[in-house]
Amino acid sequence: MSKAPDFQxxxxxLMAFVDANTDQPELAKGLNCTGITEDSRAVSKGDIFVARPGAESDGRRYIHQATARGAIAVLCESRDLEQFIQAEKCPVPVYQVENLAMRMGKLGDIFYQHPSNELSIIGVTGTNGKTSCSQLMARVADNLGHKAGIMGTLGNGPVDELIETGNTTTGALNIQADLADFKNKGIEVVCMEVSSHALAQGRVNGVxxxxxxxxxxxxxxxDYHGNMQRYAKAKKLLLARKELESVVINADDTTGAGLIKDEDIKAKKYSFSITPINARDSDNSVWTxxxxxxDFGIDAKVATPWGKMDFSTPMIGQFNLSNCLGVIxxxxxxxxxxxDIGKELNTMAFVKGRMERFGGHDKPLVIVDYAHTEDALKHVLQALKPHTNHKLWxxxxxxxxRDKGKRPQMAAxxxxxxxHLILTSDNPRSERVDSIIQQMMKGLNHPTDCEVEFDRELAIRSSISRAVLGxxxxxxxxxHEQFQHIGKEKIPHSDVDTVKHALEMGSWK
Incomplete structure (x- = not known):
């Protein structure tokens, strides 16, 4: 959402705030814009069209379409603009500025009248756990009387009204528009997943x-950052922001332990740990x-700077304990x-697509999880091993x-x-499934012992039908995903729906 008719x-x-200039100032006199968009197809009369290079196409190719639809001004990335348009021949003022992508957040913040100033926004970053922590925090806050909104992998919106966006962190204009919408709906607390891509690309600038x-x-x-050092540097961009009152850091993580000591992070630091050993500062630390x-979850007694508490959650796994400590x-x-937080955590069963349980009792237990990194996969499998009475599939x-280097490591x-290991398709996108699986198999010690089934739905159904009780x-x-990206197509597919159907069709004694 990047169009809000209530604003002008x-x-x-607006252009002065982002240091944009035009050679046609006479065309801009007296103009008031009523919207901003980067999509030429979504332009309405009165909008500013923002045109800049993107990952797959360059918005500057669509300036004429945007003005034909009623755009009253155009804001462009200035580099190489002459390849796309002669600004002086455009019927509306064309503003230019270098490095436009990094100014988009400020542009949206000003247009939507600084919505984040009136919201309590929690930014959640890290490789794993962003979605679980954001969902849990928002639900706890909402249940405790503070209306909460979420922006992340499962969608944006009030807790029970999420609209899927397709990205962990959306574009800068969409973020500001959504925050303005949250403010208008009376939301107080916003839990926002902040990806490393979003930080590196400046999408949360202005928040x-x-x-x-x-x-x-x-x-x-x-595949994007190049190495772990640049990846870590991108994550740190959130923690080092000047407006932060506090940062909360996982002391059990190697990078987290370093961030606790990092003098570039000026906000007050709090840490959490699943063991007392890593709770270095009892005044600012939370630990079990x-x-x-x-088999039914986790029971924990926790020490915090605000007093001792305990909670019991039906979630399983050490990583979920860590997520809960981050939330607390x-x-x-x-x-x-x-x-109060502990009482609410007692009622939280699972986050959609995160250690989501099906079957059990008179059927095999099936878990659907988003784990798509080697660390996440390892922790999920470690968590499930003690709950496996027979075989683990x-x-x-x-x-x-995406990152090809992790393929053999995840298989290992x-x-x-x-x-029982079954290798199948995920989102192959432009790559061949057989090529991806061949790279995965390079990490196996006994490749002939695993099964390969390119069709993901068939792989799931076949495995569940052959599993036994225990x-x-x-x-x-x-x-949680509802599609597979195959080539340039989005093919409907749901792991959850496939699992449910397979369990309904099976028969176990």
Whole structure:
């Protein structure tokens, strides 16, 4: 959403705030814009059309279409603009500025009248756990009387009204428009997943965060960042922001331990740990004094700067304990009662597509999880092993056009922890499924022992039909997703729906 008819702004003033200039100032006199968009197809009369290079196309190619639809001004990336248009021949003022992408957040913030100033925004970053922490925090806050909104992988909107966006963190204009919408709906607390891509590309510029939560850092997105150092540097961009009141850091994570000591981070630091050993500062730390993992979840007693508390959750796995501690610490920093937080966590069963359970009892237990990194897959399999009375199955693939180096590593992890391994497709995108799987198999010690089935739905159905009582079947990699990206097509597919159908059709004694 980047169109809000209730807002308007003088064009010349808005352009001055982002240091944009035009050779046609006479055309801009007296103009008021009523919207901003980067999509030429979505332009309405009175809009400013923003035209800049993108990942797949260049918006400057569509300037004429935008003006024909009623755009009253154009804001362009100035570099190489002459390849696309002669500004002086355009019927509306064409503003130019270098590095436009990094100014988009400020542009949206000004147009939508600084919505984040009136919201308590929690930014959540890290390789794994962003979605679980954001969802849990928002639901706890909402249940405790503070209307909450979410921006992340499962969608944007109030807690129970999420609209899918297709990205963990949307574009800068969409973020500001959504924040303005949140403000108008009376939302107080916003839990925003902040991806490394969004940080590196400046998509959250102009957002005023109150607290930042760092979950962990493990290998992912190296196809974009190049190496772990640049990946870590991108994540740190959130934690080092000047407006932050507090940052919450996972002390059990190697990168997190370094961030706790990092002098570039000026906000007050709080840490959390699943053991007292890593709780370095009791005045600003949260840690578990005792914990029990069992078939029905986790029971934990926790020490915090705001008093001791305990909680019992049906979620399983050490990583979910860590997620819960991150939630407790962050909401504690925000002023919520830790005892109230604990009571709410007791009622939280799962986050959609995250360790989501099906079957069990008179059927094999099937888990659907979004794990798509080697670290996430390892932690999920480690968590499931104690709950497996017979055999542990794993069905997963690796995404195409993404970090190829993690493919053999993920397969090696799966081989180490499972009894039955089935390699299948994920989102192959422009790559061949057989090529992806061949790269995965390079990580296997015994490649002839695994199964290969290119058709993901068939791989899931076949595995569940062959599992026996006492088996646990993990379907990993896609979680909540409703499509497979194959070539340039989005093919409808749901791991959850496939699992449900397979369990309904099966018969176990």
């Amino acid at each position: 702004c003088e064009v010349t003033m 005023k965060f109150k607290v930042a939560l760092f979950t962990n850092l493990t290998r992912d997105h190296l 004094e005792s914990v029990t993992f069992h 610490t962050t909401l504690g920093v925000m002023g919520f009662s830790v005892k 794993c069905i997963f693939g690796c995404g195409g056009d 992890i799966a081989e180490e922890y499972t009894d 088996d646990v079947v993990l379907v990993a990699g896609k979680g």
